[in-house]
Amino acid sequence: MIDTIKVTIWNEYRHEIKNEAVRKLYPDGMHKVIADFLGASEDIQTCTATLDEPEHGLTEDVLNNTDVLIWWGHIAHNEVDEKIVDRVQQRILAGMGLIVLHSGHFAKIFKRMLGTNCSLRWREIAEKERLWNLEPGHPITDGIGDYIELPNTEMYGERFDIPTPDKLIFVSWFEGGEVFRSGCCWERGHGRIFYFRPGHETYPIFYNEEIRKVITNAVRWAKPRVNQGTEKGHHIVDPIENITEKHVDFGSTGVEQT
Ligand code: ZN
Secondary structure, three states: OOOOEEEEEEEOOOHHHHOHHHHHHOOOOHHHHHHHHHHOOOOEEEEEEEOOOHHHHOOHHHHHOOOEEEEEOOOOHHHOOHHHHHHHHHHHHHOOEEEEEHHHHHOHHHHHHHOOOOOOEEEEEEEEEEEEEOOOOOHHHOOOOOEEEEEEEEEEEOOOOOOOOOEEEEEEEEOOOOEEEEEEEEEEOOEEEEEEOOOOOOOOHHHOHHHHHHHHHHHHHHOOOOOOOHHHHOOOOOOOOOOOOOOOOOOOOOOOOO
């Protein structure tokens, strides 16, 4: 029997509605295209959620049934309710995986988990990007060669204001000369977090087979290994050994008085 990984793909879903070029590429939204390619793997079960649904589609019930949450946002980060951010944060600390794509670098949940500004430099002139595979033995790069080449991308450049990743998987080179930490792994609480840079809405990034492979691999890497809320770990405990409480007087000199 296959252990199914339950993935929720969250998309802001605004560009596809407002911008015709984006709608042409992703008529039913980027979340639909991502859900379709992930759902083609028999070990992955998908559902989607968007900003304008009640509770942004991330109810307690949905999150409790999510092993890995994928996040794409850009122009409406500020519209995400802090209460939902709190809820997602607690699920990650308890073991849920989080994959943040592209402009999700400025999402409230990403900044909350990492604690830094997550700022960067950018330019949008459809230049070439080469993502160098630094960790060919890592589960996230399974099936990926020395590099992935994308002919048309938005450039993201350093400095990317993130905490040093626990593991850096990809570094991008751009035609214009910049470099960028494009594939980064962290752990927070019991949860695994992966940031993956590609995914600008006006380029067909999520149709690229290698990009799909990396995201699929990342889902398998980020799946929970435990499901344990941090609040469970915070309470007074009795000693394991049979010991009695001591009453020690340290006087006024810090030396134990006998
Ligand atoms: Zn972009």
